[in-house]
Every structure is written in C-alpha cells, then in structure tokens.
Amino acid sequence: MARRHPWRWVGVVVVLVLLAQFINGLATNPGWDWPTFARFFMTRTIIEALWTTVQLTIYGTLLGFALGVVLAAMRLSQSPFLQVVSWGYVWVFRSIPLIVQLLFWFNISYLYQRLSFGVPFGPALFSVQTNNVLGALSAAVLGLALHQAAYAAEIIRGGLLSVDQGQIEAAAALGIPRLRQFRRIVFPQAMRSILPNAANEVISLFKGTSIVSVMAIPELFYQVQVIYGRNSRVVPLLMVATLWYIVLTTLLSVGQYYLERHFARGTSRTTPSTPLQKVRSSWASAVDAARRGRPQRPRITGKVESA
DSSP states (O other): OOOOOOHHHHHHHHHHHHHHHHHHHHHGGGGGGGGHEEEEEEEOHHHHHHHHHHHHHHHHHHHHHHHHHHHHHHHHHHHHHHHHHHHHHHHHHHHHHHHHHHHHHHHHHHHEEEEEESSSSSSSSEEEEHHHHHHHHHHHHHHHHHHHHHHHHHHHHHHHHTTHHHHHHHHHHHTHHHHHIIIIIHHHHHHHHHHHHHHHHHHHHHHGGGGGGGTTOOHHHHHHHHHHHHHOOHHHHHHHHHHHHHHHHHHHHHHHHHHHHHTTTTSSSSOOOOOHHHHHHHHHHHHHHHHHOOOOOOOOOOOOOOO
C-alpha cells in the first residue's frame, strides 16, 4: 500500500494559495503601474543599455576565465615561484571589494597620467596618455575580468584536482600523449565539476555588472536609474530591469543545463533527458494509463448464437 503524506499536500496547498495571492497583487495593485512598465520595457534606450550589460558580461567572462586558466596552471605547476605568484594574485583580488577595484581602475589616470613602454628602468620607446587607452568601459571590463579571474582560477583548479590521479597514471602507462590525456580524460571529467560553479560565477557577473553604474556607464541598471530619476516611476522601471535580468539569467541557465548534459555522457548508459523529453514522456505515460483504465467495448461480430 502506498504511503500517504498529508502534510506534503498541506504544504502544496499553502504554496499555491500564497502564489495565487502574489499573482492577484501583481494584477490588481495599481502601484506596480504596468502601463509604464510596458511603455519602457522595449524602448531603444533600454535595449542599448541591455546590450552594454551583455558586452560587459561576455568580455569579463572570456578574459576572466582565460586568465583563470593560466593562474590555475601556475598554481598546479611544480614551480614554487609560479605557485606563490598565483596564490598572491588570488589572495589580493578576492580580498579587495569589486567596487573598490572598479573605482581604482576608473581613476588610474590620477596616479599615472601617461603609460610608457620601453626598457625597464631605462628609456621609454613610446608613451600614451592613460585616458586615451583606458576609458570608462575599458576600465570596467578590466576590473571585472581581473576580479573574475581570481574566482575562475580556484574553480578550474578544483575541477582539475577532482579527476582521479589513478586514471592519469594509467593513461601515462599506456603511452597516451599528455595532450590527448588532457583532452580525452582530464578535461571531460573536470568540466563536470567546473561547469556548475563556473555558470554560477557567470550569472553572478551578469547581475554584478550593475555595480559599474558608479562609473556612469550606461548599462541596464544605470539607465533605469536615469529614467526613473526623471519621471519618478521607480517601481515599474525597477521591474523593467528585473524582468530583463530574469530573462537573460534563464537563458544562461538553459545553456548551462545543456552543457552539463553534454559532459554527462559516459557517466551513465543513457544521456539525461531534456525537460521537453520529460514532458513528452510524462504525457505519453498519462495517455497510456488512461487507455489501459478505459473499459473495453464488446465487439460485434455479426454472428447469431443458436439457442
């Protein structure tokens, strides 16, 4: 006999009631001001600001994880000097708040008016003004990437360390080249540990780009602040930013799911089902169960039995 869980159903009812109340409040409370939300949600200014946010995320992620790979390799190397350099970088950039790093790079021209390139401690071959090289957007990308690299290095290092050393030793004993060992054995297994944490960092970076509003960069949150500063419609404009963050975070989560599904091959005999495949399977099972439970109609053969 199947066990009954009455409190589980009580919890389901409570959640559904709270959800219904929340949706009702969204629909009936005039304070949300949905007409203003609809008017600004797809405006050109918001879309351009959203693209700036996406650019900051892409550049920060690519540069941050590229540097993170180098730092992780340095930390795992046999050189004590490289290990200390990598550890020191991670320690510094994880210790300093991101907003302080961004403001430092934004005001770097206050400390160094010109950047010179030449012989160390000798004559400079050429020099440029710092403001011409490092603008507001470049400073934001640099700050985000350097900050991201510190966390990416530890994520990648942890993923590489999660691979069983015995498999690498067995591959070396079989004479498999080191590059092929990494590509076919280490990398696929490490990615299963790296992906969840890396995707979490990318999503955090995407939402964290709102902090560059202190540098007056017209990204999504800054532009929303400018608009509601003019028309005083704070709540609907905040909902514009919120919904765009939700939409793009959802897309990143979907991409994470399919990447994890790709690298999960080999851990089981069958590849995990996608959400759409699960829905189709559940629907087919429900239809099949309904057909089995339906009473069979007597078939008329057309023969008359003799008395």
